[in-house]
Amino acid sequence: MLHTELLPRDTAVRLIDENGTAVTDEHYALPDADTLVRAYRGLIEGRRINDQAGALVRQGRLAVYPSSHGQEACQVGASMAIGDTDWLFPTYRDSVAVIARGVDPADALVLLKGDWHSGYDVRAHRVAPQTTPLATQLLHAVGFAQAAKHRGEDTVVLALCGDGATSEGDFHEALNFAAVFHVPVVFFVQNNEFAISVPLSRQTAAPSLAHKAIGYGMPGQRVDGNDVAAVLAVLGEAVERARTGGGPSLVEAHTYRMQAHTNADDDTRYREREEVQAWGARDPLVRLRTYLAGIGALDDAAEAQFAAGAETIATAMRAALNTDTDLDPEDLFRFVTETRSPQLEEQWALLRGEIERGRPENAENAATPTGGHR
Structure with a gap:
């Protein structure tokens, strides 16, 4: 028996087209103007945020930044689709989604500066730490959702990943476990066409990444990842399904990484400029701006207000990353486990001794033989 209800559409769900015109859909409703x-x-x-972070990398104040320029509709849609009791499990490219969930921008960038473990209180914001290994956060997300289900909590977990992560074994294990145990998790794949330099065609022969869902016994859906209205509608349905006991879903957003993988990548080596320019015409900001202006929901005053608010965020980012971090070596041991083991205590004692012996005053005394002449 073929469960066709689990199959995604042949084309991605779209509610606002590239020209900013509303598209009628028989299943998904266009979000209201205030939401948009x-x-x-x-x-x-x-x-x-993306532009400012890129500038901070060039100034040497950020070690690395994986830009989500062009993918902002996925980032914002993910942050808005879940409720206050839900959790977000992001990747390294999801700083915008993390900040949109209420994490201070300076705290969200600490990991990419390279001087702390996470930078923010995950419990306070219900946002798991950003991860650089591909797909590992998906297993964590499923385990968290399973625990929430056992406790009877009103919690849905939204787990983000890229197309490259779908080639990892962790992706298979996470989806299989989630489906078998019917946990409230939504897998949101931001398919930006490239896993660093590897195009999607070299990662899978499936009709789409969303088609993988039926193999695990969960529904899959495709959405235009540059249409924030469609992202909100499709993710909203999947989240509600998980919340009401319907189990996990897989949503694939078709979008594009407009900039290099990170500042350390030269994307001119593996893709043509014409391809990048073609996707530039599908900019999610221009699309939604055109629609909202057309229905009279956006004017110059609102545009100016939003731009000023964004500039305030950028200013705070510059100020926070222009300061030196006061490093505490004991942090290497303080956050490994909730209760420090005797082995960790012993290791910290050894390191503390090395630090003490290396202090200038101690080094000077050690260099002077007892009873000798200086």
Whole structure:
């Protein structure tokens, strides 16, 4: 028996086209104007965060930044689709989504500066630490959702990943476990066409990544990842399904990474400029701006207000990353486990001794033989 209800559509769900015109869909409703205005503000802030972070990398104040320029509709849609009791499990490219969930921008970038474990209180924001290994956070997300289910909590977990992560074994294990145990998790794949330099065609022969869902016994859906209205509608349905006991879902967003993988990548080596320019015409900001202006929901005053708010965020980012971090070596041991083991205590004692012996005053005394002449 073929469970066709689990199969995604042949084409991605779209509610606002590239020209900013509303598209009627027989299943998904266009979000209301107020929701879309909030989403537009998020897109403006997200684009400014990406641009500012890129500048901070060039200035040497950030070690690395994986930009989500062009993917802001996925970032904002993910942050808005879940409720206050839900959790977000992001990747390294999801700083905009993390910030949109209420994490201070300076704290969200600490990991990419390279001087702390996470930078923010995960419990306070219900946002798991950003991860650089591909797909490992998916297993964590499923385990967290399973625990929430056992405790009877009103919690849905939204687990983000890229197309490259779908080639990892962790992806298979996470989806299989989630489906078998019917846990409230939504897998959101931001398919930006490249896993660093490897195109999607070299990763899978499936009709789409969303088609993988039926193999695990969960529904899959495809969405235009540059249409924030469609992202909100499709993710919203999947989240509600998980919340009401319907189990996990897989949503694939078709989008594009407009910039290099990170500042250490030269994307001109593996893709043509014409391809990048073609996707530039599908910019999620321009699309939503055109629609909102057309229905009279956006004017110059609102645009100016949103731009000023985004600039405030950028200013705070510059100020926070222009300061030196006071490093505490004991942090290497303080956050390994909740209760420090005797082995960790012994290791910290050894390191503390090395640090003490290396202090200038101690080094000077050690260099002077007892009873000798200086």
